[in-house]
Each structure stands twice: as C-alpha cells, then as structure tokens.
C-alpha cells in the first residue's frame with residue numbers, strides 16, 4: 001500500500017510550470033492597509049533593481065497572481081515585497097495572512113521600466129512615490145549602482161497618514177546602519193516624506209509641492225533642469241499622470257528600456 005502523500009508533496013504537485021515556490025521568512029504589518037514580507041530567493045532568479053515580478057498564492061486549486069515590485073536590491077539573498085491589503089482583493093485578502101514558513105509563488109520572469117538602464121546619465125535622480133509606490137525605490141536606493149550613476153538621489157514618499165511613512169523611515173535607518181551601504185550612500189540620499197490627510201511638518205501632494213517650488217526650497221536644490229535631473233515615478237494612475245505632466249513641462253522626456261531618456265514611470269500595483 002502507498003504511503004499517504006505528505007502535505008508538501010500535495011502543494012508541490014499543484015505548482016504550475018514556470019513558477020517558483022518560495023518560503024516566507026518574515027512578515028511585518030505597518031498599518032491595517034500596509035505590510036511587508038521577505039521570502040527565500042531562488043538560486044537561478046536574476047532581476048534588475050526596480051523591476052517587478054508576478055507574485056501569487058494557491059487559492060483553492062488555482063494560483064492567483066498580481067504584479068509586485070521587488071523591494072529588495074538585486075544583490076540581496078532574500079526577496080522583499082511591500083504590499084497593500086485590499087479587504088476583498090483576489091490576492092491581498094489572502095496574502096495579508098501569510099506567516100513565516102508559508103509558500104508563496106513567483107513567476108520566473110521579472111520585468112519593468114523603473115530601471116537605471118532606461119535613464120540617460122544625469123546628476124540628480126528623483127524618485128517620486130506615493131503609498132506602496134515606494135517599493136521599487138526601496139530596491140534602487142539599496143543598489144550601489146544607483147550611487148555610481150548619480151551624485152544625488154532624492155526619494156519623495158507621500159502617503160495619506162503618518163503611520164504609512166514608517167516603511168520608508170525604516171529603510172533609511174537600515175541603509176545608514178548597513179555595513180557597506182552606509183558608506184556608499186553617505187550623504188547622497190535624501191528622503192522627503194510628506195502626508196496629505198494628517199498634520200505633519202511636510203504636508204501636501206508632491207505635485208503641489210513641485211508646482212509651488214516648496215519641494216526644491218525644502219531640499220535646497222534648483223528647480224528641475226533636463227541636463228541635470230532624472231526622474232522615476234511610481235504611484236496611482238492619477239499620480240503618474242499629474243507628475244508626468246510636470247516633468248514634461250520642465251523639459252524632461254519619458255524613456256523606456258529600449259530608448260533611455262530623462263524619466264520613467266510605472267503604476268504601483270493593487271489587488
């Protein structure tokens with residue numbers, strides 16, 4: 001008589017082709033809308049900092065996937081993701097309940113436009129993010145290549161509430177204390193957190209702060225200049241559209257992997 005199948009075998013038997021099955025290592029909940037998790041990285045999995053992958057779970061008998069920016073840098077041995085929790089989201093309603101030891105699926109091919117290769121050389125790199133749109137930049141600000149290519153890196157992060165900024169503050173702390181990154185990053189990286197629905201020293205949508213010029217005054221930098229400044233934008237569809245208009249008004253052009261230019265955009269994913 002055959003031995004009964006072990007639970008692991010049952011899970012493995014259902015994993016579709018072309019998909020990695022990885023183990024959750026840690027989970028941190030920031031608010032009732034946001035959490036982060038880290039998982040094992042398959043040995044053959046390569047990606048460029050700033051790219052996204054399709055992340056999934058088996059829900060019943062079927063895998064459910066959503067696009068997720070990889071928040072860890074390309075040199076990291078583990079993979080990190082920063083996620084929203086949508087109460088009835090097809091994936092996140094389940095993903096928000098994962099625990100260390102659980103299995104998460106990942107399709108094998110990463111992709112994306114928020115990569116250094118899609119930008120022409122410049123001096124100052126702006127990363128404009130709202131909400132979970134900070135995730136691809138969490139990868140890029142931990143990649144030494146970013147600091148080889150740019151003299152100054154400015155990460156703006158706008159959220160509705162102060163508690164939603166914590167992931168960004170934790171990142172800054174981690175970088176400062178990191179044994180080799182701390183030195184590479186030095187004073188090149190500036191963090192500009194703003195909040196729109198609570199009192200906070202830095203208040204308002206990033207688009208309004210750009211238009212009023214307050215962003216540049218606060219940072220002590222001149223307004224956008226196509227020969228010097230480069231941009232990456234990640235947020236909601238409306239935020240991408242409005243920020244893009246301002247960059248184009250300043251004379252910057254949108255680039256892509258096959259046509260590098262002065263700025264690139266990508267939607268922060270939900271679901």
Ligand code: A2P
Pocket residue numbers: 130131158159160195196197205206207235236238239240242243
């Ligand atoms: P606001 O509170 O004024 O809507 P969301 O969670 O809805 O994606 O919003 C995240 C942050 O992005 C919020 O602070 C929100 O500000 C801001 N935001 C929303 N739409 C835009 C936009 N079109 N341009 C710039 N910022 C935006």
